[in-house]
Amino acid sequence: MSRKTRQDLRDAKRDYKEAKSDLKTTKNSYKQAEKRESRLLKPKTDAEKRYLGQKQKARRQVASKELATLKEKKKTTKTKKRQAIQRNGGTGVQKVGRVAHYQASHFVDSAFQDNDVLEDIASARQNIRRTHAEIRQAKKIGSYTVKIGKGATRDVYGAGNRTYNLARGRGFTRTPISNRWETKFKNKYQRLRARLRVSKAGKTARTTKKVASTVSKPILTVLKNPLSAKAYLIMFLGFLIIALLGVVTGGGSSTVSQNEFDLTETWTYLSKIDREKSNDKVDYWTNIDEIMMFMGYKHEDFTLNSNYDSKDKKWYQFKHSYKELLSDLWKDLNGDKDNLKTMADIYTSTKNKYLKLSKDEIKDYNEILEQAKEVGYYVTYNDLDNTFTNKADDEKLDPIRIDKRFGYVSKNKMYNGSILQANQGDKLYAVMSGKVTIKGTDVTIKTSSAEFTYKKVARLRVKNGDMVKAGDEIGEVSESSGQEVYYKKLKDKKKKEWAWVNVGFYLPKVEYNQTTSVISDMNIEGDIAKKINNIYNYLKKQDPKVTKNGVSAMLGNFWTESSITAKRAEGDYLSPPVGASATSWDDPNWLSMGNMEVYGGKYPNIVHRGLGLGQWTDTADGSTRHTALLNYAKSKGKKWYDLELQLDFMLHGDSPYYIKILNDVLHSNEDVNSLTTTFLVYWEGNSGDKLAQRQNNAQQVLAYLKNPTGGSTKGGSSTLQSSWGFPQEYASKLKSYPSSATVSASLDGNTYPIGQCTWYVYNRLVEAGSPHYNWLGNGQDWVRGLVARGWTFSDKPVAGSVVSVAGGFGYSLPQYGHVAYVEYVNEDGTFLISECNVSGIQNKIHWAVWTNQTYFTFAIPPK
Structure with a gap:
């Protein structure tokens, strides 16, 4: 550094110091002069006050100009000082810091060389450092040059990428963002950061856990700015401490920090609330993972029966346990079934301070949740390997989906296992090392502290007594409904006490298919009724073996999947470009959107979005039904969203496996609930997802198909609303129901007085498809008139017949009598009738069970 540069720096510092001092001195002098003048003059009259005010105003104007000049001088000298410091190479402290930074950087990078994971970090850090240097150089050249460079680079890369894809038959298009190398690098780096963030020193004792909690703070500092001098110092000290303690055990820690048995107890309690609160209107399967993550973040290590507000309560005040807090939280989430909430x-909005996060906490917690999406919620407990693969994927961690979760399955029944989603024939691998015990087709891997059991394993690759390592092949999945597993751990070594635990805590990154189903009584009419009729009639025409039960099971599923609408696509309800616009339905790029674009990474198995009635999807595990539907439509010269095209695709264009399942369901007369489950598990491939809702939908479709003018198995919402006295024990016995139209309008030329018994029975015959006539006289005359027109007389009731009551009997008037319609006949001869104009009520259907009497006569319609 030249002598002139150092002299310039000294002069600049001196000038800045003088300018700063002059400004401060001038400010103080003016303030003191004003105070002194006010004290000496002590104005009393208004004139004296005006004089003083004018004098002070004039002085302030002069002071303002002088101070502005001094401020500008201070600013100028400060700039000169900064420039002189830059020419001098920075301050002394900065010079020392750079030297230390370089030396620490060199040391850390050298230490990284012998470790694969740390080499990744070193490589990432070197890339970051190089990028920073290039950016600084670009800034020196000028912002305009940077813009030109960026634009040119983008254009060159874009053209090269398009040419690359064209040469490989993909068209002259850019590679999707989700598949680009820079995105994969970013995702890999984010997962690495997530693992580092949640790492822990060990979990052998409470003391070690506290140490890990303390160490996590400097680790976060390193992750936020891995190139800072502070980061190097922390990493250096960290490696030194780890080397001395020797406690690097792998694994990790999320916000969930409960003892593993307390964790399972909390999960079990929440699952029990779900079962206790479920009813015929809503089937609760709360997202318990959300609750566990939040409680771990807000309340850390807790037990159900400990008090969460003990610090805030006096000794004489009532205290509340975490069990009560969880119950309150469950109510907040599920209290309004029509407006279910998330954590x-x-x-973000509750007034309960024990459930609320501050703005800073929300920001921090959201970052943790983002990382949890990458590596799972329970990194601390991930002791087990993947059940279905022994190959680690550096690019992504696909979730293991659970179709039936650990916990209560009814109010009183506990299920200690889990059913993992899998295809029949999928390979099974050892999730841990241990000794094999085989009982029948069940395989258990045992250690001194854990037992993992695979139920019903096919094609066994191990023998009883074998020692296996994690990743060894065990056998194959035998059931197409998934793989059932159980996990048990040693809870108390001294007492030799074992306990079932939720395997979802220990497997790497799991997701649950069971979600809350809100069940509603739907009135099938209008467009939805037209769709159901059209689909049933089309399928029946194509295949006479099709049954109403089978079609109902299929449509019950489609009602949940797509609202029985052919022109549907996953995420089409969102805002464009992910959501649908007028031109989206024929846009290949829009149709091919996948997990990242539609769900932001939430469902990595989705390659191309689901389409149509059944939401046909291309998935990462090899399914190409989305593409198959589009190709089938192209081969037929039709739009993929044509209803008949999709039905034809299901019957003839889908893969043989799915066509067989479809036919098995459509041809069956089994219970509709069972068929709905079969269709969900084997055709939809999404076992457990809103099953109760799908079954409810199917029941209502079946009731409609049996009686298009009626309602559900409970008589139909419209029928029940326009009825009174309906005996519920007949709900499952009737094949058809009168609709509300029978008591609201005159059907098919009905000329009887509105509201009378004769008017209603005429309408009921219209809906039943039986011959119907005007001018049959009063109610007591109807059987005689019908027999004269070809009906068969009888003194015993038959379902579908008309019953006349002689005048003066059965509370009827002597001159009129009464007439009703026979809906159902019991084995003992009693029979259910529907009627109108009872007790003066002429706008509702009345139901009653009668015993045959001598004053009843019956007319049976011709076949």
Whole structure:
């Protein structure tokens, strides 16, 4: 550094110091002069006050100009000082810091060389450092040059990428963002950061856990800015401490920090609330993972029966346990079945301080949740390997989906296992090392502290007594409904006490298919009724073996999947470009959107979005039904969203496996609930997802198909609303029901007085498809008139017949009598009738069970 540069720096510092001092001195002098003048003059009259005010105003104007000049001088000298410091190479402290930074960087990078994971970090850090240097150089050249360079680079890369894809038959298009190398690098780096963030020193003792909690703070500092001098110092000290303690055990820690048995107890309690609160209107399967993550973040290590507000309560005040807090939280989430909430809704808006997060906490917690999406919610407990693969994927961690979760399955029945989603024939691998015990087709791997059991394993690759390592092949999945597993751990070594635990905590990254189903009584009419009729009639025409039960099971599923609408696509309800616009339905790029574009990474198995009635999807595990539907439509010269095209695709264009399942369901007369489950598990491939809702939908479709003018198995919402006295024990016995139209309008030329018994029975015959006539006289005359027109007389009731009551009997008037319609006949001869104009009520159907009497006569319609 030249002598002149150092002299310039000294002069600049001196000038800045003088300018700063002059400004401060001038400010103080003016303030003191004003105070002194006010004290000496002590104005009393208004004139004296005006004089003083004018004098002070004039002085302030002069002071303002002088101070502005001094401020500008201070600013100028400060700039000169900064420039002189830059020419001098920075301050002394900065010079020392750079030297230390370089030396620490060199040391850390050298230490990284012998470790694969740390080499990744070193490589990422070197890339970051190089990028920073290039950016600084670009800034020196000028912002305009940077813009030109960026634009040119983007254009060159874009053209090269398009040419690359064209040469490989993909068209002259850019590679999707989700498949680009830079995106994969970013995702890999984010997962690495997530693992580092949640790492822990060990979990052998409470003391070690506290140490890990303390160490996590400097680790976060390193992750936020891995190139800072502070980061190097922390990493250096960290490696030194780890080397001395020797406690690097792998694994990790999320916000969930409960003892593993307390964790299972909490999960079990929440699952029990779900079962206790479920009813015929809503089937609760709360997202318990959300609750566990939040509680771990807000309340850390807790037990159900400990008090969460003990610090805030006096000794004489009532205290509340975490069990009560969880019950309150469950109510907040599920209290309104028509407006179910998420944890984010609760902790951002609740007034309960034990469930609320501050703005800073929300920001921190959201970052943790993002990382949890990458590596799972329970990194601390991930002791087990993947059940279905022994190959680690550096690019992504696909979730293991659970179709039936650990916990209560009814109010009183506990299920200790889990059913993992899998295809029949999928390979099974050892999730841990241990000794094999085989009982029948069940395989258990045992250690001194854990037992993992695979139920019903096919094609066994191990023998009883074998020692296996994690990743060894065990056998194959035998059931097409998934793989059932159980996990048990040693809870108390001294007492030799074992306990079932939720395997979902220990497997790497799991997701649950069971979600809350809100069940409603739907009135099938209008467009939805037209769709059901059209689909049933089309399928029946194509295949006479099709049954109403089978079609109902299929449509019950489609009602949940797509609202029985052919022109549907996953995420089409969102805002464009992900959501649908007028031109989206024929846009290949829009149709081919996948997991990242539609769901932001939430469902990595989705390659191309689901389409149509059954939401046909291309998935990462090899299914190409989305593409198959589009190709089938192209081969037929039709739009993929044509209803008949999709039905034809299901019957003839889908893969043989799915066509067989479809036919098995459509041809069956089994219970509709069972068929709905079969269709969900084997055709939809999404076992457990809103099953109760799908079964409810199927029941209502079946009731409609049996009686298009009626309602559900409970008589139809419209029928029940326009009825009174309906005996519920007949709900499952009737094949058809009168609709509300029978008591609201005159059907098919009905000329009888509105509201009378004769008017209603005429309408009922219209809906039943039986011959119907005007001018049959009063109610007591109807059987005689019908027999004269070809009906068969009888003194015993038959379902579908008309019953006349002689005048003066059965509370009827002597001159009129009464007439009703026979709906159902019991084995003992009693019979259910529907009627109108009872007790003066002429706008509702009345139901009653009668015993045959001598004053009843019956007319049976011709076949």
